[in-house]
Amino acid sequence: MSEEETSDAVTALHDLSAVDMIAGFRAQQFTPSEVLEEVLAHIARWEPHIKALYAFDPDGARDAAKASTERWQSGESSKPLDGVPVTIKDNIATKGVAVPLGTTTTRLVAAEADAPPAARLREAGAIIFSKTTMPDFGMLSSGLSSFHPLTRNPWDLRQNPGGSSAGAAAAGAAGYGPLHLGTDIGGSVRLPACWCGLVALKPSLGRVPIDPPYVGRVAGPMTRTVDDAALMMSVLAKPDRRDGMSLPPNDIHWKTLDKPARKLRIGLLLDPGVGQALEKDVRDVAVKAAKAFEGAGAVVHEVKGFMTREMLDGLDNFWRARLWDDLSKLPAAERGKTLPYILNWAEAGAKLSGVDVIRGFNTTMAMRAAAAPLFADIDYLISPVSPVVKFAAELASPLNDPARPFEHIAYTVPWNMAENPAISINGGYDAEGFPIGVQIIGRRFDDLGVLAMAKAFETLRGAQRPWPCPPKS
Template identity: 60%
Template sequence: MTSLHDLSALDLLAAYRSRALSPVEVTKAVLAHVENWEPFLHASYALDPHEAMVQAKASEARWRSGEPLTVGGVTLDGVPSMLKENIATQGVPMPLGTAATELVPAAEDAPPAARMREVGAVFMGKTTMPDYGMLSSGLSSFHPLTRNPWDLSKNPGGSSAGAAAAAAAGYGPLHVGTDIGGSVRLPAAWCGIFTLKPSLGRIPIKPPYAGRVAGPMTRTVADSALLMSVLSRPDWRDSMSLPWQDIAWSQLEREVKGLQGVRIGLMMDAGWGMAVEPETAAAVQRAAQQFEQAGAVVEPIKGVSSREMMDGLDKFWRMRSWLDITALPPARQNQVLPYIREWVSTGSYLTAAEVFKGYSQMAAMRDAAIAACQPFDFVLSPVSPVPAYAAELASPLNDPQRPFEHIAFTVPFNMSEQPAASINCGYTAKGLPIGLQIIGRRFDDLGVLQLARAFEQMRGAQHAWPKPPAE
């Protein structure tokens, strides 16, 4: 029999409707499972079992009266959920992963939290992230080191580190992360879960800025689609959000022709950054072959960005972060991770011309990515060139002067605003997950979900989800 913590959100909602399960018993079971895992994973922040049970009891009462909280025909009432700690929930401080932050309770829910609360999601707490979300790592000066449930000596990735680890470990079915260069896709790939980085503006978020999105992080494509139907609802506070569309998120099966004639580009060389290691390359190429066998037309595609583009972005981000950190009192500056401090230190001598040219590379990367993808319906690539690395490191190379060598496949599609998903496509010989990236045209978020669902059905049996060491 499937354990309650392993049930999908859709399964839980069906069981609530039939009264086969109640939100109270499910929330109790998930919290007990979290208690078994958390001493090893350290994936949570502000875990609040008491408040979760208060919300679960209120949900149980609504289901008993036949009145679950519903918006637009969709409910999450009673489903255990967690949000990355940089997504504000009223009354909970946001450390942003760093000990340098002064802890002040959030005044209001950010848009993703507000949308989920409106439909009755049970908030168990928040999930961890590294300092300012600037690492693809579970390393933080505020949170204990977050680890990968598939191998506790490995990194879960980041910056949505806790969300990916928690989803893989069974901390409830619904998690939400944020992404500006790969921060939902990289940890999803290294933890073997599914995620969608949506088109910029598809999910309202606060604060909005270039490249930044929130995205669902779940074990299944269908649960992410369910979350999209909630998270994509409008919120005026995001000045960069797209006009709301009534998208049929639950329609994940492709039309009668299926994959026949679908044009897919296969990008195995990003154009810069770390080389793709052999096991990752083989898993992604096998996935491409499965699409071909299903009728798709797969053609190779060159990398969509360049070293010059990324060096420009690096300089712009260094200056932006240097200004933020140097605005802090000296004592608080010293609490930021040394790796981050060393990375931003070059901001002190960058010229205005260098920063402006760096900023302009965001547009150059955007244009190049869109042009390269234009001949295709979708593009496939590795998410990361390497599998999960040592838990204690800040990045695969652990070099603050080369911090972005592993994001060459992900960052272009933040700049181009295209939807991009990560779905597990295999395992290394040591059992570590390998992520396949599926990229769609701008605004075709549903198409990416549908292609991911098609692959989910044809990829074959998956390894059992990891269990706590004590079990």
């Protein structure tokens, strides 16, 4: 019987949610070793086609799964993720593995320690069996990289998975286990989740400690279900002194995701004010999501976007200068190994004045100031994640133009700079069955509320299409 035929009758172990895996381990219905072997066999069928993994370590994973199996069988397991397979993005350090940042210009040196998010997952018993791919320096929403092979979208191999958490999104959609960890400074977990049909939370800044920390940069879960994202957050959201922006300890009950929509005030943002034109299919999905909440008793009204050309171009200048600072220190031959699109984009940073760069940085504060008043009148905001449904796998960005690199992030980047939690969740499909995400944003620090709204939407959105299966050849 084929994998497609069995999927309707019994959920394959590699397709189980983390919540269901843990329940199965506890009931001794199956073991972490059995789950891992199914995940590895599934990867063998998919990976030649999508190229999502870096530093794949099946032997190390088997050792960890064996130890986890013994703990569960002896009744000694007390870790919240014990035996659950997980992948971690290239740029999140894991002890003993080099961190190439998606680019051939990086000197490959084994990391001396786990970065905070990786440490929390390992402490929780998760089996880190691989890292995942990303584009050069994380500065593209694409599966294109000068270091990693081209990563493709499992829903349609001709299409891009997005990025910069490209491999994490592709792995999640393909069923490489339930939990995947990405990073996001302008949309890098939400955009690929949108294009791969996943759930991805960009937490409030500091909710998940990260090293190195940076303005707007967060790590967040990428999963198939909201419950799994919440489970990951219960592990990831612990303070770490390595991150000076880490939030203090909290008593958030991450499993409490019951939030009635009745009487909630919800804004619908369809025009951010700048960027690529919104495609009709994306607009229809966002409007349908808003109407679903309205049907559940929420009060919904459309709100005006606040992003401006000055904000987006200023951020572009700031990020160009920031990357050029790194690239300019390299010998010309090494610098030339950078992905041409990225090098072309960053070189323009050399021509910016100090005032240009400061003005660019100041737009991050302008976004924050402009975003805050929205939540004086609403509890949550619904918007598209990406203005476009999809784009070709070989492209660096939807427009593929280094002179206009960020036209597709106007819905996502403001929430990095404003520090609000924002989640992408699948809202529907185009005529060819390609997923289209919806974004739900909450007030700063209301990560639990955003997850609860996404959980409610899982029920409201209706039946979902089956996850893609690996090609037969």
